[in-house]
Amino acid sequence: MLERIIEILQGIRDDVDYYTEDALIDDGIFDSFDIVGLVSELKDEYDIDIIIDDLTPENFNSAENICALVKKLQEED
Amino acid sequence: MAFTSFYFLVFLLGVLILYYSIPKRFQWVLLLIASYAFYLISGIAQVFFLLGTTVVTYGSGLLMQKRRNRYKAELAASPDLDKEQKQLLKKKAGSDIHRIQVLTVILDLAVLAVVKYSSFAIENINKLIHVFGSESTIPGLNIIVPLGISFYTFMAMGYIIDIGRGKYEAERNFGKLALFLSFFPSIVQGPISRFDDVGKKLVAEHKLKYENITYGAQLITWGFFKKLVIADRVSPVVSQIFSVKMIDKLSGTTLFFGMLAYAVQIYCDFSGGIDITRGVAEMMGIELPQNFERPYFSTSVAEYWRRWHITLGAWMREYVFYPIMLSKPISKLSKKVKDKHGQKASKYVPSVITPFIVFLLIGIWHGANWRYVAFGLYNAVIVAGSVALDPLFKKMAEKLHIKTEGKGWKVFRIIRTFLILGISKILVKAPSLKMAMKVILKIFTSVNIAFGSEMVKYEFDLGYKNNIVLGVAVLIVFTISVFQECGFHVRQSISKWFIVFRWLIYFLLLIIILVFGIYGPEYDAANFIYQTY
Numbered sequence: 031m032l033e034r035i036i037e038i039l040q041g042i043r044d045d046v047d048y049y050t051e052d053a054l055i056d057d058g059i060f061d062s063f064d065i066v067g068l069v070s071e072l073k074d075e076y077d078i079d080i081i082i083d084d085l086t087p088e089n090f091n092s093a094e095n096i097c098a099l100v101k102k103l104q105e106e107d
Numbered sequence: 108m109a110f111t112s113f114y115f116l117v118f119l120l121g122v123l124i125l126y127y128s129i130p131k132r133f134q135w136v137l138l139l140i141a142s143y144a145f146y147l148i149s150g151i152a153q154v155f156f157l158l159g160t161t162v163v164t165y166g167s168g169l170l171m172q173k174r175r176n177r178y179k180a181e182l183a184a185s186p187d188l189d190k191e192q193k194q195l196l197k198k199k200a201g202s203d204i205h206r207i208q209v210l211t212v213i214l215d216l217a218v219l220a221v222v223k224y225s226s227f228a229i230e231n232i233n234k235l236i237h238v239f240g241s242e243s244t245i246p247g248l249n250i251i252v253p254l255g256i257s258f259y260t261f262m263a264m265g266y267i268i269d270i271g272r273g274k275y276e277a278e279r280n281f282g283k284l285a286l287f288l289s290f291f292p293s294i295v296q297g298p299i300s301r302f303d304d305v306g307k308k309l310v311a312e313h314k315l316k317y318e319n320i321t322y323g324a325q326l327i328t329w330g331f332f333k334k335l336v337i338a339d340r341v342s343p344v345v346s347q348i349f350s351v352k353m354i355d356k357l358s359g360t361t362l363f364f365g366m367l368a369y370a371v372q373i374y375c376d377f378s379g380g381i382d383i384t385r386g387v388a389e390m391m392g393i394e395l396p397q398n399f400e401r402p403y404f405s406t407s408v409a410e411y412w413r414r415w416h417i418t419l420g421a422w423m424r425e426y427v428f429y430p431i432m433l434s435k436p437i438s439k440l441s442k443k444v445k446d447k448h449g450q451k452a453s454k455y456v457p458s459v460i461t462p463f464i465v466f467l468l469i470g471i472w473h474g475a476n477w478r479y480v481a482f483g484l485y486n487a488v489i490v491a492g493s494v495a496l497d498p499l500f501k502k503m504a505e506k507l508h509i510k511t512e513g514k515g516w517k518v519f520r521i522i523r524t525f526l527i528l529g530i531s532k533i534l535v536k537a538p539s540l541k542m543a544m545k546v547i548l549k550i551f552t553s554v555n556i557a558f559g560s561e562m563v564k565y566e567f568d569l570g571y572k573n574n575i576v577l578g579v580a581v582l583i584v585f586t587i588s589v590f591q592e593c594g595f596h597v598r599q600s601i602s603k604w605f606i607v608f609r610w611l612i613y614f615l616l617l618i619i620i621l622v623f624g625i626y627g628p629e630y631d632a633a634n635f636i637y638q639t640y
Contacts, residue, residue, distance in 0.1 A: 063409075067458075069433065073438075080433070081433065082272065082429055083273070085429055085433075
């Protein structure tokens with residue numbers, strides 16, 4: 031799943047090393063449009079429902095954290 | 108009581124002495140008393156608005172918390188429930204909490220709408236009535252807009268929405284919430300703080316620390332420098348240039364100069380005020396959020412809004428932008444577009460629609476006037492347009508072999524963004540929307556290179572000495588901003604200097620403010636622009 035999420039992230043911005051980057055939100059690498067674009071792709075790809083409460087910096091700061099969020103939401107479904 | 112008045116400095120000194128003399132557990136109580144004393148000076152009637160919002164926010168927060176706790180207790184009491192039953196309980200609690208949340212937000216907005224926007228609405232309804240030939244008019248309400256209402260109402264709404272989302276627990280102590288909404292340094296012009304951040308810092312115990320006092324005092328001095336030496340010096344020139352009688356007489360070049368001068372004035376006025384606010388809070392050991400990050404160095408309008416009035420932008424992003432973008436109607440629309448026009452188009456549709464809602468709100472937040480509506484729409488068109496046309500710009504840059512990584516391109520983008528935003532500032536500063544259009548048109552059509560002579564002719568030139576002071580002061584702010592932009596921490600670096608040089612710098616800045624600051628009658632400086640929002 032991590033590989034596929036990194037592919038999606040590279041589709042949004044391809045100049046980031048998603049294997050090491052852990053402050054996508056805190057360092058302002060992703061802006062609000064990027065986040066919304068990412069959320070809509072994740073929704074389509076994994077058929078999950080991401081709500082406003084899930085939009086915390088911790089959930090989106092790294093590819094790994096995004097992966098963990100997707101897994102959590104899949105389990106909840 | 109203006110921040111720049113002598114009385115405020117005396118008030119602050121008194122509060123600081125008491126703050127560090129009394130037992131630490133009472134520090135927040137003193138701040139609450141001081142904040143309400145500060146607010147009372149602006150009028151007793153106005154306090155009732157603040158108190159009303161505080162009571163409603165406090166009560167609603169507790170009600171929502173009570174409902175959430177009941178849900179948790181129900182869940183804990185029945186461990187045998189299946190998934191569906193659990194979800195039903197969650198949904199029921201969620202909809203109860205949502206109902207209280209929506210009602211409170213509507214109530215908060217209604218108060219804001221009545222005091223701030225009713226005159227504008229009535230004025231336009233009257234115009235509409237006259238269009239249809241009626242002679243009757245609806246009388247205005249003539250309410251004085253309470254100090255800081257746009258700021259504390261947004262903070263209250265943020266708190267209520269956060270409790271609704273379960274981000275943190277509702278505050279049980281009425282006084283602590285009242286302090287969060289009324290904290291005197293930030294009541295005048297923000298920043299728009301968040302309860303989970305500033306709310307905790309305000310009620311924490313703070314020891315007297317040398318760094319807090321000196322760093323705070325430095326920030327206050329820097330704020331005074333920007334406000335008194337620059338903003339208030341340039342203010343009369345800007346007001347003259349953008350006055351009804353002058354706009355017709357002046358050339359586009361002088362008006363363009365006025366636009367640049369206003370950009371300098373509003374930045375130094377607002378960021379100077381925020382520096383004073385943050386400096387005062389820092390002296391008490393309380394760190395308030397940043398509201399500015401050298402916004403005129405932005406390379407796009409979207410970036411500018413992440414660096415100018417940061418806390419308002421963050422509020423809009425958190426409570427308006429994301430909820431709309433993730434809402435069901437927008438999701439449905441995206442899906443429809445995706446089915447018809449493909450994945451790429453579906454991504455652009457919400458990104459183009461939402462900025463219109465957000466920027467319209469940002470415009471209206473500033474005030475009840477068609478100029479602010481136009482200001483919001485203008486920014487929305489630029490932001491939505493740049494998102495929609497991004498692929499085209501990238502292709503163009505590729506074809507024209509522009510090195511988009513180079514410094515030259517970055518500088519070009521900074522200047523371009525600054526000028527685009529300059530136009531939006533004309534919409535705010537001009538006496539009417541019609542006049543603003545006239546100014547913008549003139550800038551592009553009426554050129555007069557000897558524009559300085561016009562200022563002398565109409566007697567609003569500052570004079571040789573004032574021009575030098577202004578030029579040097581702006582250069583100082585610009586140079587320090589460039590240093591900061593390059594990652595250099597000015598305050599920390601100065602604090603490591605040899606004590607004599609360090610204090611020489613502080614005294615020099617203080618003397619510059621005292622000698623070159625612009626003071627009105629009784630040594631009171633002009634009000635802050637954002638105080639009226």
